[in-house]
Amino acid sequence: MNENKKKGILVLPAVILVALATQIPLIITVYNSMIRWIIVRPDLSKKFIGSQYYKKIFTSDEFWLVFQNTMVLTVISLAACLALGTLLAFLLHRQFTGVGIVRTLLISPFFLMDSVIGVFWRNVMLNPSFGLLYYFYKFFSLTPPDMLAEAPLFFIIILVIWKWTPFFMLVLLAGLQSIPEEVLEAAVVDGANAWNKTIYVILPMVMKYITISLLLGLIFILKTFGLVFTTTRGGPGFASTNFPYYVYRIAFLGWNVGKSSAIAVVIIIISLVIILVLFKLLRKTITEVEV
Amino acid sequence: MKKTSSAIVTVITFIIAIIYFFPIFWMIISGFKHEIDVVNLTFPFTLTLENFKTIFSGKVSHYFMNSIYITLVSTSLSMMLGVPVSYALVMSKFKRGDDLFFWFISTTLLPPVGIVIPVYIIFKCLNMLDTYCGLILMYTAVNIPLVIWMMRSFFKDIPRELIEASKIDGATELTTFFRIILPLSRHGLSATILLVIVFIWNEFFFALHLTYTRAATLPVHVAAYMTQEGLFWAKMCAISTVAILPPLLAGWINQKQLVRGLTMGAVKG
Numbered sequence: 364m365n366e367n368k369k370k371g372i373l374v375l376p377a378v379i380l381v382a383l384a385t386q387i388p389l390i391i392t393v394y395n396s397m398i399r400w401i402i403v404r405p406d407l408s409k410k411f412i413g414s415q416y417y418k419k420i421f422t423s424d425e426f427w428l429v430f431q432n433t434m435v436l437t438v439i440s441l442a443a444c445l446a447l448g449t450l451l452a453f454l455l456h457r458q459f460t461g462v463g464i465v466r467t468l469l470i471s472p473f474f475l476m477d478s479v480i481g482v483f484w485r486n487v488m489l490n491p492s493f494g495l496l497y498y499f500y501k502f503f504s505l506t507p508p509d510m511l512a513e514a515p516l517f518f519i520i521i522l523v524i525w526k527w528t529p530f531f532m533l534v535l536l537a538g539l540q541s542i543p544e545e546v547l548e549a550a551v552v553d554g555a556n557a558w559n560k561t562i563y564v565i566l567p568m569v570m571k572y573i574t575i576s577l578l579l580g581l582i583f584i585l586k587t588f589g590l591v592f593t594t595t596r597g598g599p600g601f602a603s604t605n606f607p608y609y610v611y612r613i614a615f616l617g618w619n620v621g622k623s624s625a626i627a628v629v630i631i632i633i634s635l636v637i638i639l640v641l642f643k644l645l646r647k648t649i650t651e652v653e654v
Numbered sequence: 655m656k657k658t659s660s661a662i663v664t665v666i667t668f669i670i671a672i673i674y675f676f677p678i679f680w681m682i683i684s685g686f687k688h689e690i691d692v693v694n695l696t697f698p699f700t701l702t703l704e705n706f707k708t709i710f711s712g713k714v715s716h717y718f719m720n721s722i723y724i725t726l727v728s729t730s731l732s733m734m735l736g737v738p739v740s741y742a743l744v745m746s747k748f749k750r751g752d753d754l755f756f757w758f759i760s761t762t763l764l765p766p767v768g769i770v771i772p773v774y775i776i777f778k779c780l781n782m783l784d785t786y787c788g789l790i791l792m793y794t795a796v797n798i799p800l801v802i803w804m805m806r807s808f809f810k811d812i813p814r815e816l817i818e819a820s821k822i823d824g825a826t827e828l829t830t831f832f833r834i835i836l837p838l839s840r841h842g843l844s845a846t847i848l849l850v851i852v853f854i855w856n857e858f859f860f861a862l863h864l865t866y867t868r869a870a871t872l873p874v875h876v877a878a879y880m881t882q883e884g885l886f887w888a889k890m891c892a893i894s895t896v897a898i899l900p901p902l903l904a905g906w907i908n909q910k911q912l913v914r915g916l917t918m919g920a921v922k923g
Contacts, residue, residue, distance in 0.1 A: 366746070369746075369827075370742050370746060370748065373738040373739060373741065373742040374739050374742050374754070376735050376738075377735040377736060377738070377739045377758075377798050377802070378739075380795050380798065381758065381761055381798050381799065384769075384773070384791060384792055384794075384796070385761045385764060385769055385795055385796070386761070387772075388769035388770075388772035388773050388776070389764065392769060392771060392772055395771065395772065451670070454663065454666070454670070455667070457660075459664045461668070465667055465671040466909065467906055467909070468672065468674065468675040469670075469671050469674055470912075471678055471902060471906075472675075472677075472678065473905070474852055474856075474898070474901040474904070474905040475678070475856070475898050475902075476855070476856035476858065476872070476873045476897060476898065476901070477856065477873070478858050478874070479681075479873070479876050479897055479898055482876055482879070482880050482890065483677065483890075483891070484677070485880075486880065486887055486890070487680065487681070487684060487692070487890075487891065488677060493693045493887075495680070495695075498695055525674075525677075533913050534913055536913075537913040582762070582763060585765065586765050586766065588766075588767075588858065588859050589858035589859065589873070589877075592858070592862070592877065593876075593877050593880075606767070607765060607767045610767040610771075611767065614770075614771050615863065620771060620775075623771060627768045627771065628768070630765060630767060630768065631765060631768045634763070634765055638763060
């Protein structure tokens with residue numbers, strides 16, 4: 364058996380399956396975005412309409428609201444996760460009895476499925492009539508807010524932060540642990556105080572870990588769907604609808620294949636642009652710190 | 655002085671961890687309470703196994719078995735298809751190997767919403783909606799890139815001399831792979847398997863769109879339960895407890911390899 368054939372046997376099955384299941388549907392999505400096709404309206408025959416849906420999307424207020432929601436959700440969540448994750452990583456980067464238990468407790472939310480998180484928090488934790496929030500407010504003789512109605516996007520942000528902070532903490536903890544003890548000692552010998560040590564020694568050395576946690580966090584948080592589906596359902600109105608949930612609403616609640624495909628294409632492009640921009644930005648900061 | 659402040663920080667760390675974990679603790683405890691005690695917050699309360707008996711005599715065992723079956727088959731398939739690719743990428747000189755690698759990775763950047771509509775329509779035409787086969791196909795395809803990314807970084811750690819040596823000793827390629835490579839990367843393999851299990855077990859998006867009842871998994875059932883059953887919080891907590899336990903255990907066991915697994919080998923943990 365020659366070398367090439369052997370590689371083909373190893374690689375081809377995976378390539379074919381991944382291409383079949385992800386690439387071909389993607390091409391169909393791009394094609395669908397240019398035809399008028401509403402499943403619940405058989406009277407409107409399928410028709411090629413070119414870029415009309417794209418024009419409609421960019422001129423609709425709805426889309427820009429969803430865009431804004433997605434950006435708010437992503438930026439606040441990432442910033443909070445990074446801040447909290449850093450704090451927790453520093454707290455865990457010490458020697459004390461029970462550090463293993465503490466780490467186990469802290470990482471747990473990360474392994475929970477979105478639907479459980481959403482359903483549980485919406486009801487048992489934050490329900491304004493029977494949830495823990497009610498009893499907490501009653502203790503201080505206050506009326507609890509109905510977060511689902513009053514601050515739906517903030518509600519989702521809390522859940523995203525709760526789930527994703529452990530991930531940031533773990534990655535940053537690994538970063539802190541990768542710094543050799545001698546380097547820190549050398550800095551102290553050279554007369555660096557705690558602040559200088561953090562900025563000039565620790566930060567540059569964990570920058571790679573910050574980058575990777577932000578990038579992966581961004582990729583996953585942009586895909587947030589289950590938490591929206593099981594809590595606010597994107598409402599009231601479009602107040603807490605993000606990109607993935609928007610496509611779901613148009614495609615599976617409105618059965619508009621053409622329009623939802625066009626939105627999906629726009630979302631893919633925007634997501635890729637955001638990921639690339641963050642990547643470039645972080646690249647730049649890393650080199651600046653190193654200089 | 656220094657000792658006291660260090661002790662204070664430790665205490666604060668414990669308090670934060672307990673608060674952070676509290677919702678999960680509350681969920682599990684509520685699963686063992688009577689319905690009335692969950693809503694009224696009675697204290698002290700009596701513990702009961704009633705909720706678990708009720709839910710398992712209902713539909714939950716069906717969805718639980720679906721989840722187990724789909725997770726196990728998809729995980730095995732993604733490993734069987736993904737591991738050979740990462741092996742080929744690392745061990746043999748591959749023309750355009752990097753391109754192939756980045757192609758696989760780029761598919762993970764793709765939001766699932768970008769492909770779900772055509773997949774739904776194709777599945778509908780092929781009668782694959784609400785079947786194990788359909789969901790397994792998607793889960794395998796989506797997780798192969800993850801397996802490749804992780805296993806590539808673990809395979810890279812194996813010294814090449816070892817492989818050369820076993821070749822010189824007359825071992826065939828297959829023997830080398832099964833007797834040398836796999837045992838040496840067993841930590842990487844188990845980390846990859848456990849992480850893929852967690853991702854597939856928790857997957858909601860495809861399961862929601864591509865199944866109804868026959869092949870639906872636990873995440874979909876949990877989401878549907880509250881709309882159908884209303885205020886049965888204790889039973890909902892019991893179902894949730896059953897649903898989160900397997901990935902929690904997988905994650906706890908996997909802690910050491912976790913960072914490397916989660917960052918997919920981009921940084922070494």
